[in-house]
Amino acid sequence: MQRYIIKRLLAALPTMAIVGVVVFSIIHLAPGDPAAIMAGEDADYEQVEAMREAMGLLDPIPLQFWRFVKGVATGDLGESIFSGHSVSGLIMDRAEPTLSLAVLSLSISILVSIPAGVLAAWKMNSIFDRIVMILALTGYAVPYFALGYVVIFLFAVKVEWFPAGGYVYMSDNFWQYLHHLLLPSFVLGFAGSALITRMTRATMLEVLKEDYVRTARSKGLGETIVLLRHAFRNAANPVLTVIGFSVAGFISGVVITETVFAIPGMGRLITEAISQRDFQIIQSTILVVALIYVMVNLIIDILYVFVDPRIRYDS
Amino acid sequence: MKYFRLLPFVLVFAFVLGCSSDSASSSPAAPSAPQAPKASDASTKAQVQPAKPSGVASLAQTPTAPTAPTAGAVVKAKAAAGGIKKGGILVWALEAPVKAIDPVWTTATVTWRSSQMVYDSLQRLDVDFQYQNNGFEKWEMQPDGLKWTFTLRDNMKFHDGSKVTATDIQKSAFRWADRITAGIQMMKRTTEGNFSDKSISVVDASTFTLNMKEPYPVLSMGFSEAPFIMKASVAATDANSRVATDGYEGSTYISSGPYVLKKWVPGYRFEYEPHQGWTGMVPEGESVWVDGVNIVEVPDKTTLLAGLKTGKIDYATSGSAEQYLALKDDPNMGMKVSSPGTPILLLNHTKSPGKYLNWRKSLQAAQDAEKLMSVHGPAQLWQTCHAIFLCGTPGESAAGKDMYNQADLTKAKEYRDAFVAESGWDLDNDVVEMVSNTSYQTHRDRSLINIARFKEIGYKMNMTMTDWATAVTIRQNKDAWDIFHTGCCGIPSNNPVMNWYLSPKTYGWHTNQTIIDLQAQYTRELTDAGRAKVIDQVQQSYYDQVSHISPGQNSGYHVWRSSTHGAHDYSDSTRLTNTWMDK
Structure with a gap:
């Protein structure tokens, strides 16, 4: 390994x-x-x-x-042509909001979509299944910015539970940090959960037809154990692959989400640098983003081993 | 003896008479528009008094002073009566990301806005477009107009506590004049024409002289509200290079303005604190009332609106045209339409078809100003205007008005035919290259209207629609374009010298010699009437020769929550002095 x-x-x-x-x-x-x-x-x-x-x-x-x-x-990414700030410093400043947003969104996606996908497959063609599929389609179809405006209107302007935008660094105030991140994370997570939900449901449907699932049930195992231990574990690899793709999607999705919610993340750093042709920032930031992709793919590949013991890279 | 009792009354009468006489003879507060020296003045220096920081009565008798108590006086009185709540952090949303904070190196509007809080200026424009002393205590001009002596305010200090000296001003002025049109124009007319001690001479710590080879009565165009005062050591930085950022929290980004920049996280926020002990020079007092200002960058207008509505943002210079009407009718909001600028259709004079007057006239005749200006949103934010130096300002002129907004396609086609006959232009095969951009929505929308209109004249058009960065790169190539959409010039630039598109050296590269000659003449004119006459001639020639095409004027707006007060009572600028909050 x-x-x-x-x-x-x-x-x-x-x-x-x-x-x-x-x-x-x-x-x-x-x-x-x-x-x-x-x-x-x-x-x-x-x-x-x-x-x-x-x-x-x-x-x-x-x-x-x-x-x-x-x-x-040598680890020196140069200086921004315009602001004069070190590019590595700018990336470090912007990495926290983007990574926080990506991690929280991904967490929301996984926590919502995997149970929803598993249950939808288990209760195929039920009302629950149909509602989950409609929501998944909606999440897929509605653009990030449109959903962003809706939640800002409802939760920031109307009931004022959350701020309309902005960001507070974790070190400044942790609760404010979370408070500012929840709405944008929900927007990004909702959209991201659509694909994972559909993929989970589809692979679960395949697996639930397998003989070993029938065998598990005939042994008298509880439905929860059948679903999670026998079915989902075998359905997890394609889901893991989609989660890997979703990370890539989140990184592109944060550009819009960061703009709508005024979050100073890497997405905005790149787009603003492109509009100004701040070469140093563009080339360095894209390099960092590419590195993140490579690392995420590596992590997903490693996770395959833990999810499916049949996979052995060393052999 | 009984008449002796009248003595106090006689003395009081004499005192009052003396005061009113002083006031009546005082000169304008700023050197923008001195009258021509009278023959009787020839043997004496023209003494000019600064705007006094107190004394409403005497100010009221100066030609440029307001008749009502100034905003500063009102604020001061209100503060004395306890009507102002001190403190609070004012949150200000800017309209675009600030990429650089060196106000000389970049001319970006957002940098200018944020810099006005930190960097001091020598003069400022008030709401009536009059120049008021800011850094100057006083100044005087020799009768021949060749030597100007300036005395700095005694209490002007940098944020680190050191005193602003004449050397600081000299070096700052040199750096600024190496980069900014107003400064370039001013320095060109100094004795040496370069950045030498002979052009701007330091007399003592608080006095310097500007030595001219020709009279330059419109000096305020140069020493206007440009926020450029830096420490001499910082001002030594090449004007084409940004001031080093290493010390923005300490030593480099400092000046003598009302706020101190404490922190800048690019793309996120600025944090300012009041400059302790700072006092302004604006008539009747100018102070900082808040505990600080945070500038936040909110790129999305809908989010900005939500921030304003929920009180997370106190003040914004970034409202969108679409939201104007909703905000205007909101009782929780205050609003000010900012001073206008002009959209411009730049024409490339260096090659065919732009070098032919008939081609340019055909475009001018076809222009439908209402249609073009309507892309700027509600009617309150734009107007059709024939005056190239802006309607409703001292630069307004009616010259050439009949050639503005003709919207006459028949006439346009007549000019087109004349152009084809003289140039051999092939209407079926030769293509007019138009460049526009998607970064600015109004540029894009105007270009779409224009391209349809010019096709109606009969021209074959090709439009390159790209982002602003690419558009300005294309624009540098004289062979790459014929028509370019952009915008220009707010109030400080509304004169023949500072309008950049009237310069033959900048984009479009017009060759209108009449305008070039008149620009030089404008700076020598001693009176308002004389300058107005030159403006008339420039504008007439602009229309006669179709140097470029200006369809009107448009404005943005500043908006604030009703709990924020005084942001624009004195000036159009975003200095946020005499601004307080009662939230």
Whole structure:
């Protein structure tokens, strides 16, 4: 197992290198000039050029790439072209809101969708099943921002149980931190639970038809044990895969959720950096996000082993 | 002896007479519009008094002073009577993310807004568009207009407690003038024309002189409300580079303004504390009443509205046009429509078709101003306006009005035919390149209206619709576009010199020599009447030559909860002095 993990981590290095090259190339090949933005409307060509030079944008592209690679290799992701803050500092600042949102949303998704999917399969074609499927479809169909506006209107404006937006860092006030995160997490979690619920239901339906489930029931085992120990455990691997995909979905979903709920997370950091062509932030943040994807996939792969003992990577 | 009893009355009468005489002869508070020196003045220096921090009666007799008690006086009286609740943290939502906080390096509106709290300025525009001294205690100009001597306020201190000196102002002015149009224009006219001690000379710790090679009576255009005062060591930073951020919590991002920036988490919030001991120069007193200001970034307008409604946000400079009417009728909200700016259709004069006057005239004749301006939302937020220096301001002119908002397709086609005849333009194959962007909704909407309109004239159009960052990059290439949608210039820029699109060096690169000559003339005009005449001529030429096309003027608005008071009683600026909360 250890060898497998090390091999996977080593295999991630070329992946990250390819991501780095692609991101750097796309950013620098695409039109868009931070100097022209910063120079403003009244700047003439000479002023824009002066600013470009001061920003280091007139240096040859290979040199700029070398600086980027060298920085990444030494853990220095550079400075934001605009604010001057260190990119690693900005990412650290923004990571907490995004990871908190992702973890809480995922928790809500899993806690809601797995029981709902299992029960819907168990009670196939019942009213419960139909309600769960309608909700899952709704969660899939309603855009994040629309759901966000609805919950803000209901829970922030009408009954004022939650703040309409904003974020409080965990270290500042834990309860306020949770209070500010619940609504956006619900929005993201509700949408994320749709796919997991459907996948859980579908795989459970397959498994519930298997002989070993019939055997378990004929042995006189309780329905709960049959469902959870015999059926769900065998249905869990595809669900785990979907959860892995959902993490990716959450990371893209947080861009919208963070915007609607005014949360200063990585999603907004990336979109704002793209709109301003803050190259340093874009390339470094995408690299970090790519790393998160790789790590999440690795974790999911490892979890397969624990869920399904038949899987042996070392062999 | 019995007449001796009248002596006190005689003395009082004489005193009152003396006071009123002083007041009547005092000059305008700021150097924006001095009258032409009279012949009898030739042997003496033109003495100009600053706006006095007290004395309503004498202020009321100066030409630019308000007749009612100033907002500062009202606040002061109210505070004395216990009518102002001190304290509280005011939460302010800005309209866009602040990317940089160096107000010289970037011209972004949001940076400007937030900087006004921290960085002091030498002068400020009041609600009547009059310049008032802020950093100056007084100033005087030699009769020939070539030497200006400025004395700084004695009590102006940086946030670290050190005194603002003339050297700080000199270095700050140099940095600012290396970057900002107003400063560039001013420095061009100094004796050396560069950043030398001979252009701006430090006389002593609180006095400096500005030495000009030609009279520059509209100096306030330069030393206006730009928040640029920095410590000399910080101002030594190259204007094209951002001031280092390492010390925004300590030493670098400091000035002498009413608030101290304590913390900035980019993309999240700013935290300001009052500058202890700070006093403003605005007539009749200016103070900080709150315990602090937090600026938060709320990118979504619906969330912003919810924040305002629930009291989580006290003040916003970011309301959307769609929400204007709902907020306006809300008894829990106060509102101010901010001073207007102008949408602009930039025309590229460097190549065909833009270099042909008839082509430009065809576009001008086709413009339907009502339709174009209606994209800015409710009627309270826009107006059709023929004045390129804004209607309802001192820059308003009626010159060339008949060429504005013609909405005449027949005439447009006549110009088109003339253009085709002179240029050989092939209406079936030659394409007019229009660039717009999706980052600004109103730019996008106007471009959609325009492209349909120009197709009706008979032009084959191609539109590049992209994000703002790409659009401004395309714009730098003279060969890449013919028409570009953007916006321009609020109140401080409403004159022929500071309007950037009238500069032949900036985008569009017009070649209207009349305007170029008039720009130089404008800065030399000594009287309001003279300047108004130049404005008339500039505007006439702008329309005659169709330098660019301005369909009207539009505004945003500032909105606050009714528990927030005084945010805009004195000024359009977002300095948040004399602002208090009773929540």
